[in-house]
Amino acid sequence: MLTPRARPARAAGGAPRGPPPAAAALAPQPAGADSPAAAADGSPARADSPATAADGSTLVRTGAGWIRGESTEEGRQFLGIPYARQPVGDLRWKEPRPPKPWDGVRQAGAFGNRCVQSASWDPGYEKPSHTEDCLSLNVYVPDGHTAQRPVMVWLHGGGLTAGAGEDIVPDTFARRTGTVVVTVNYRLGAMGFLATKGADGLDGEASDGVSGNYGLLDQQAALRWVRANIGRFGGDADRVTIAGESAGGRSVCTLIASPTARGLYRAGIVESGAYGDCAGRERERATGDGAAFVKKAGCPDPRTALACLRAKPAKDILAAQAGFDWGPVVGGAFLPVQPKEAYENAGAARVPVLNGANSDEGSLFAFSRYDGQGKPLTAGQYPQALTDAYGPELGGRVLTAYPLTEHASPTHAYGATVGDRSFACPALRLNTALADRGPVYAYEFADRTSPPFASLRELDTDFDFGATHVNEVQYLFKHFGLATPLNAEQRALSRQMLQYWGSFIRDGVPRADGGPTAPDQRTRPGQVLSLRTASAGGTAISTTVGDEHRCDLWDAVPAG
Known part of the structure; x- marks a missing residue:
């Protein structure tokens, strides 16, 4: 399940951005990739002592060639860096290859192209993208000369059919947490997840078959690029945390189960990504x-x-590709078994995980289905809506568990069923499944006063979304590059969340000033760090999240 997609042109780190070019410009230089004619300040650059972002430079040598980023008020940023050969022509539906080296200095001041996707309602996505030349990433580095900073690699959401690395601008996050942040584009929809039968098996490169996991293989290629290159940006290749929200979070829980991703990261953050129990397609x-x-x-x-x-x-x-469910495929080297089986049978990576969901995940989806279409769900329609969604027997039990008297409207009641079944309870189940193989820290974003994210703020509606799907992202980053209208106590919660996330990325344990350490599910099963504003009681440990989301009901039925 995913958010309907959207967003406007905006600035990154204070620097205005135009439409990304079809191919990044190369500064004309007579020297080769390992020896540009001059450094950023005009002095000769020595190939045996390349400038790095850790030295405060915007000129950095990567494995494929030199790049020049730019300085902003928050630090330095390097945008649109190719991490793989572009999957065009004969490389469409093939595993990502290393990028081709380039001569001279490649300008890294603009985001790369978005991968192929439809237009959507998010700001800036008003037109479709038909560009396959899209396998690039962005690196954000705090100011200062500190080397060996921890690294976070962010995988965007969008249902594995939409979105791009530029969906968040994490420059302030990088500065406040002292981390190097990388955001990634990867193939989407049919381009990233088409599977057909082939003579060489699911993961083979047979001419008559393709694997169905190219989008996630792109993510692994990006992680290999990080391992090989991030040291030149001041990052520590041995302290990489993979993180993502929604489909990005689902990518993280899939990568944790993938044997071919081993050794590319040391921790994972799953935000609203456990839907469907992280299952792939058989x-x-x-x-x-x-x-x-x-x-x-x-x-x-x-x-x-x-x-x-x-x-x-x-x-x-x-x-x-419209009308099909695009996602990871089980079978073959990339994902031999379902993630849940890998977690339970010691097949998954033994790394710390920060995992959670939002308290009102489903209100967005219910609004999109009913009120957003100008057809609010009525009390009379509510029982049939549940029957249509869950069948007569389960629908009847859901009607009893979610009476209209406990909700602001029939749409909100319906949204509660969607959020609990698809996000809240799967997140708690994922905690249990992962706890047998390493530390698992549970959270719930529960600021019901949180402003709707940018796409919803543009709508003419007074619908109360609460702490719905996506809303926590804007407490951590500039979502779509935009500032979020937070009040004073929401800003305080945002600062606290930055501390929790930063502490986990640095040390593997989420801690924050004035708040409890997030509970480790190995020793405190079922306890959850509830992230709330001061007027709602402040951040505290909750022992009732499972009861609040009726998980006794949803855990007994197939994941949805």
Whole structure:
């Protein structure tokens, strides 16, 4: 389940940004990639002593060549850095390859292209992207000459069909937490998750089959780039935390279960990402979806299907992918078994995890279905809506557990069922599953007064979203590069959350001034760090989150 997508042109770190170019400009330089003609200050640069961001420079040598970033009020930023060869032509639906080296100095002052996706309601996403030249990342470095800072790699949300690394601008987060932050673009939708049967198996490079996990393999390629290059930006390659929200959080819980991601990170943060118990698509279902997609795209002959698809314009692929569920595929080297099985049978990475959800996750989805369409759910329609969603037997039990008398409106009551089943209870189950293999720290973002995120703020509605899906992101970062209208006590909660997240990234344990340490599920199972403003009681440990979200009901039925 995901957020409907959106956002406007905005500034990153105080520097105005125009539309990303089709290809980043290269400064004309006679020297090779390992020896630019001059450093940023005009003095000769020595190849045996390259400038690094740890030295305060905006000129850095990566494994593929030199880049020049820029300084901002918050530090330094390096945008649109290729971490893999672009997946175009014959490389469409193939595993990511290392980037081609370049000569001279590549300008890293603008975000790279967004991967192929439809238009949406988020600010700045009013037009679709048909660009496959999109495998780039962005690096944000705090000021100062400190080397070996901890690193956070952020994986964006968007249902694995939308979004980009630029969806958050984490420059203030980087400064306040003392971390180097990397944000990543990865292939989406059919481009990232098409699976078809092939002679060499699911993970093979057979000409008549593709694996279905290219978007997540892109993420692993980005992590390998970080491991090889982040030291030149002042980051510690041995202290990398992978983090993400919604589909980005789901990516994190998938990577924790993936054997091919081992050693690329030392901790994980899952924000609202445990929906569906982090499950991937079974191979038979994924390849069945792939076969239906191939026919819909106009390439019905199995002997020539891939060649036919690779010849199709990206806009045709995008049009054909609607109506399918795109996501990770189980089977093969990348994800041999379902994540839940990997967690329970010692197949998952033994790393600390910070995991949680928001207290009112489902209100966004219920609003989008009803009030946002101009058709608020009525009391008379409520029982049938539950039957339609959950079937007659379960729908009846849900009606008893979620009486209208306990909710502001029928839409809010329906939203509570969605949020509890899809986010809150799966997050608690993930805590339990992961606790057998390492530290797991549980939180719930519970500021019911939180302002709706930017896409919702642009709507003409007085609907009370509460602490809905996505809302915590703007307490940590500039969501869509925009400032969030927080009041004084919300700003105090934001500062506290930065301390919790920063402490976890640095030391593997979430701590903050004036608040309790987040409870480790190995020793305090079921206890959750409830993140609240002072007027709501302040941040405290809760022992009732499972009861509040009716998890006794939802844990007994298949994940949704």
